[in-house]
Amino acid sequence: MTSPTDVIPAPRAVEGPRRGRVPLDGDTTLYADPGTETTQRWLRSTLGAAFGLPLPPGPEDRTGSVRLRLDGALEPEAYRLAVIAGRGVEIRGGSPAGVFWGAQTLRQLLGSDAFRRAPVRPGTPLGIAHQVIEDAPRFRWRGLMLDVARHFTPKDGVLRHLDLMAAHKLNVLHFHLTDDQGWRIEIEKYPRLTEIGAWRARTKFGHRASPLWEDKPHGGFYTQDDIREIVAYAAERHITVVPEIDVPGHSQAAIAAYPELGNTDVIDTTALSVWDTWGINPNVLAPTDNTLRFYEGVFEEVLELFPGEFVHVGGDECPKDQWRRSRAAQERIRGLGLRNEDELQAWFVRHFDSWLAARGRRLIGWDEILEGGLARGAAVSSWRGYAGGVAAARAGHDVVMCPEQQVYLDHRQDPGADEPVPIGYVRTLEDVYRFEPVPAQLTPDEARHVLGAQANVWTEVMEDQGRVDYQMFPRLAAFAEVAWSSLAAPKERDFADFERRMATHYGRLDALGVAYRPPSGPRPWQRRPGVLGRPIEGPPPNK
DSSP states (O other), X not given: OOOGGXXXXXXXXXXXXXXXXXXXXXXXXXXEOTTOHHHHHHHHHHHHHHHTOOOXXXXXXXXXXXXXXXXXTSOTTOXXXXXXXXXXXXEEESSXXXXXXXHHHHHHHTOGGGGSSSOSSTTOOEEEEEEEEEEOOSOSEEEEEEEOSSSOOOXXXXXXXXXXXXHXXXXXXXXXXXXXXXXXXXXXXXXXXXXXXXXXXXXEOSSTTOOOEEOSXXXXXXXXXXXXXXXXXXXXXXXXXXXXXXXXXXXXXXXXHOGGGBOTTXXXXXXXXXXXXXXXXXXOBOOSHHHHHHHHHHHHHHHHHOOSSEEEEEOOOOOOHHHHHOHHXXXXXXXXXXXXXXXXXXXXXHHHHXXXXXXXXXXXXXXXXXXXXXXXTOEEEEOSOSHHXXXXXXXXXXXXXXXXXXXXXXXXXXXXXXXXXXXXXXOOHHHHXXXXXXXXXXXXXXXXXXXXXXXXXXXXXXXXXXXXXXXXXXXXXXXXXXXXXXXXXXXXXXXXXXXXXHHHHHHHHHHHTOOOOOTTOOOGGGOOTTOOOEEOOSOOOOO
């Protein structure tokens, strides 16, 4: 069995282990307080399957049982896991989510076999040493952004990501559903968004400067029932799904499906197809009433599918050249009394800020949305560095810290020549472990606006699940500890201890079938010789 000191993310306090064990076997029963049913189901479907344990319902006072309890004295996501010889296992949580996170720790204590789908050592006695773990997260937003627009992840792959997130106590999936290269969500009012916008004829292989192409169609989308399943599966794991519908840039897939959405007085939008390469695209939405009404129709269906507090609207990387050349856009600028195209984009974003607020939701967008002013309830994803997050917090806006130079997991993780399709600065496992989400220059009141942190996975050069696994892991484990645990200042963190715990954690990832990057470097089949990347040398900026 695993020591509590091998748990990832590191818990807040551990007492033990001591002599004495609690056995888990065919006689072990499971008691669940009302409200903890999600964890009850999860334990039976995971630990029950991994060890062949029925875990039938039983009374709360039965000796040797597993008990799930709610405890209002604990913080909402906090838990207390007590393994007491002669009494059994008890997980107390400040909320149903806290109980669930305690169950994740229990699974780690049972060893890597607990991460398999069927027993591999049937008949072997199973037990846990006497110990008590008390734990709670540092941040309420512990996120992963998954880009399914550049390379599509089928539904089962998304469910797998949710399981991996839960195993690391991450609780927000930022779901990047639309971009120039594909529209991935069914909108019943506008069927061509997926009939046309979900498919491209070919795909650039490697960085956009690469001469290589994959000359076959690529695409896919989620039906509305697929989305309902994903959202419900996430909720069972106490994960919130935040959808992203990108406007007004990153929109060529939508324009290819509905050409009237583009700047028709500047280019022939009927000639556009879903984009097959990478980079910043000049073809952006027209700032017309028709476009606003169209996307209101999109968001109406999105709100029905995603019940969470936040809706992400992108708002990044919107070139203004077409608006400068568009008579209609210039008339809109004059009619609104705006000074320039930057203010026109701010007007566009603020429209949906107000529209969402009127429906009880909150807009969140990339940090460019700060440039024109936001409604009080809007939040910011700070991606271009720390500066956007600092400006947002000082202006009274909530912020999620996800600076590109620190936690973009598409960036390479080693300077070696064998690193597949190397992009950006080197961000090693240790670099991610030393990431600090709260900028030092914020006052305590300003720092309270930092909801948490998020690791972003952009999939331009990740053509399949194996490539995504390689870029995400093991670094996502380090990020999870940063987002959950109360760590020391970055330079004082005990990375050697984290590496020691990772030696155990690799066994869990192996059992889960995760194609992570080994500490010694990529395996032969993980390399991509001859595929052009875009490495940037030197240390990344830290501002």
